[in-house]
Amino acid sequence: GAVVSQHPSRVICKSGTSVKIECRSLDFQATTMFWYRQFPKQSLMLMATSNEGSKATYEQGVEKDKFLINHASLTLSTLTVTSAHPEDSSFYICSALDRGYRYEQYFGPGTRLTVT
């Protein structure tokens, strides 16, 4: 199946710093990618929809100035957590939509962010 990568897989940062997470579709072009957040033992929560060449669409309650999303190419979307706080510590997962004949979403392996 199609492959989506995320980098880094784990990151620890200090409060007040910014962290960038990359999501890449490795063998298909993805005009649409999704960013999710997952708290322990809870399901995924959609944060935003990232569209190549246009502004991301954020879900209600998600601060767009805090979670900056850039989808500059058909294979790369980035999520930057700005001025990170301990409450931003979470597991962040991206998915990429393959609009080929299968029309399916493929998920990345996730990034565990810890803010100290």
Place this chain on the structure above:
Amino acid sequence: KNEVEQSPQNLTAQEGEFITINCSYSVGISALHWLQQHPGGGIVSLFMLSSGKKKHGRLIATINIQEKHSSLHITASHPRDSAVYICAVRRKSSGDKLTFGTGTRLAVRP
């Protein structure tokens, strides 16, 4: 009430048992996904269904659109099947966004 409900929430089975996980939804959908999440966190897409039945190895997924219900079956379960299984639907009204169930935590004992 959640739009996507899964049962059971937790399931423990002995190796070799036949396992069924259920998913019910209350909205119109264009597709339903079954996902597997291992303790490390990565998510694997097992099936995408819009009708009927699909089989891959020991896994079988069925969907009944009229009854708004889907099941995931695992035959001859194995400890490596231990994971969280998540049902997610693509709502007709939400484009490509997925709505997730809360997941079923499966533990298969040797």
